[in-house]
Amino acid sequence: MSExxxxxxxxxxxxxxxxxxxxxxxxVGECGYGDTAVDAIAERxxxxxxxxxxxYPSKEAAVLGxxxxxxxxxxxERFLDPTTGDEFARxxxxxxxxxxxxxxxxxxxxxxxxxxxNNPELKxxxxxxxxxxxxxxxSTVVEHSAQGTTPxxxxxxxxxxxxxxxxxxxAFRTNTHLATTLDDDAVQLALDHAIxxxxxxxxxxx
Amino acid sequence: MSExxxxxxxxxxxxxxxxxxxxxxxxVGECGYGDTAVDAIAERxxxxxxxxxxxYPSKEAAVLGxxxxxxxxxxxERFLDPTTGDEFARxxxxxxxxxxxxxxxxxxxxxxxxxxxNNPELKxxxxxxxxxxxxxxxSTVVEHSAQGTTPxxxxxxxxxxxxxxxxxxxAFRTNTHLATTLDDDAVQLALDHAIxxxxxxxxxxx
DNA sequence: CTGCACTTGTGCAAGTTTGCACTCATGCAT
DNA sequence: ATGCATGAGTGCAAACTTGCACAAGTGCAG
Numbered sequence: 001m002s003e004x005x006x007x008x009x010x011x012x013x014x015x016x017x018x019x020x021x022x023x024x025x026x027x028v029g030e031c032g033y034g035d036t037a038v039d040a041i042a043e044r045x046x047x048x049x050x051x052x053x054x055x056y057p058s059k060e061a062a063v064l065g066x067x068x069x070x071x072x073x074x075x076x077e078r079f080l081d082p083t084t085g086d087e088f089a090r091x092x093x094x095x096x097x098x099x100x101x102x103x104x105x106x107x108x109x110x111x112x113x114x115x116x117x118n119n120p121e122l123k124x125x126x127x128x129x130x131x132x133x134x135x136x137x138x139s140t141v142v143e144h145s146a147q148g149t150t151p152x153x154x155x156x157x158x159x160x161x162x163x164x165x166x167x168x169x170x171a172f173r174t175n176t177h178l179a180t181t182l183d184d185d186a187v188q189l190a191l192d193h194a195i196x197x198x199x200x201x202x203x204x205x206x
Numbered sequence: 207m208s209e210x211x212x213x214x215x216x217x218x219x220x221x222x223x224x225x226x227x228x229x230x231x232x233x234v235g236e237c238g239y240g241d242t243a244v245d246a247i248a249e250r251x252x253x254x255x256x257x258x259x260x261x262y263p264s265k266e267a268a269v270l271g272x273x274x275x276x277x278x279x280x281x282x283e284r285f286l287d288p289t290t291g292d293e294f295a296r297x298x299x300x301x302x303x304x305x306x307x308x309x310x311x312x313x314x315x316x317x318x319x320x321x322x323x324n325n326p327e328l329k330x331x332x333x334x335x336x337x338x339x340x341x342x343x344x345s346t347v348v349e350h351s352a353q354g355t356t357p358x359x360x361x362x363x364x365x366x367x368x369x370x371x372x373x374x375x376x377a378f379r380t381n382t383h384l385a386t387t388l389d390d391d392a393v394q395l396a397l398d399h400a401i402x403x404x405x406x407x408x409x410x411x412x
Numbered sequence: 413c414t415g416c417a418c419t420t421g422t423g424c425a426a427g428t429t430t431g432c433a434c435t436c437a438t439g440c441a442t
Numbered sequence: 443a444t445g446c447a448t449g450a451g452t453g454c455a456a457a458c459t460t461g462c463a464c465a466a467g468t469g470c471a472g
Contacts (some may be wrong), residue, residue: 008254009427009460037449048214053451191423213459215430244420254460259421 020045020055022106025111030070031121038062060125065104069133071140072101080144092164092191095137099168102133108181130165137161160204166192167194226251226261227271227310228335230319234269239325244268266331269316275339277346278307286350298370298397301343305374310337316386336371343367373400 023044027036038059042052043176058064075097079090116122138161145152172178229250233242243267248258262268281303285296324326344367351358377400378384383398
């Protein structure tokens with residue numbers, strides 16, 4: 001009842017989340033981040049200020065559409081399915097999936113990216129956000145490793161995840177258009193390529 | 207904060223009221239009154255069934271957009287203002303105002319009228335509705351008469367109101383297009399004319 | 413007739429939104 | 443510096459919405 005067949009409550013929550021985010025993007029686009037009051041965003045979104053803070057913990061989060069990161073059932077299943085790639089590739093994808101789930105709707109990706117690019121406060125917030133995702137992914141990978149046939153040390157799993165994060169960062173740095181595209185396949189392709197590059201590089205140092 | 211400068215809560219309430227009413231009109235238009243389920247109306251309006259019944263006490267009421275009749279501040283003030291006509295004319299207008307306030311948005315008047323015309327259940331409900339309005343107007347007029355300089359008996363006030371109701375009925379019967387117009391002035395004009403006709407007729411019997 | 417399915421309408425508990433009254437921090441004018 | 447306005451963010455109670463379970467009525471197949 002929560003992943004694919006949302007109740008009225010969940011649908012409404014999703015809609016409000018998007019409405020506040022969209023209102024925030026519009027107003028920040030019109031007036032700039034500093035000159036946009038939370039009150040104004042709430043009003044345009046058609047909710048009270050209190051409700052605004054029920055949905056987003058801060059103005060920054062609303063502008064980014066950043067929701068509290070969590071591992072969705074879909075993402076977890078994809079990660080646990082061994083037929084969809086080797087474990088490192090699956091870890092990269094898990095990281096990417098969680099990142100996406102905790103980010104506002106894809107249709108606003110371009111605008112968000114632009115705002116973040118020239119706004120230090122937002123940039124800082126994105127960093128914190130990614131760190132949170134990282135921890136989540138770490139615990140998932142650690143947990144899975146413990147239950148697997150060839151358990152890895154927690155330390156190794158942790159490094160594994162940081163490596164996955166680096167791959168993603170690398171893929172987006174070397175393909176700047178990825179940050180503003182809606183094409184999931186293109187992202188996946190770039191990630192796969194980045195994984196290859198990393199594998200090669202890692203051979204050099206091992 | 208309640209008549210002209212509605213709070214977020216009141217605005218939302220008004221919107222939901224209209225959304226349910228509109229959904230009801232649409233579905234009844236598409237499927238007929240009997241074949242339209244409350245569940246379907248609620249779903250189209252984007253609310254739960256329980257909320258549907260929080261807004262309207264029955265399916266009929268939702269189709270009619272009939273809200274619990276009450277005397278608004280504006281209507282009361284208009285009635286109490288002696289510069290806007292003699293007491294009978296003001297009573298007619300009070301009746302009309304309350305009727306309008308307890309009816310769905312004017313833009314759906316035509317469709318409502320059509321549905322009521324060929325649907326006995328709705329017709330019955332409209333009758334009950336008008337009776338409720340009548341009682342309300344009676345108590346207002348009685349109350350005002352008691353405080354006036356020339357108090358009238360309660361019985362006389364009651365007759366006064368029924369007379370006002372008859373004037374309205376007469377005006378709409380003899381100007382069928384009034385039932386589907388959005389032109390308030392045209393309605394007022396027709397009412398004024400009807401009042402004249404009644405005055406003449408009453409002279410004959412007094 | 414009997415059982416079954418379906419619909420209207422209601423009671424209630426749990427979850428959500430609102431309004432309001434704060435606190436805290438920042439900036440700005442006196 | 444001191445007061446003063448403004449904006450972010452929070453706690454709380456009251457109002458509202460939702461989901462669910464249930465009563466009552468209606469129609470219809472067997």
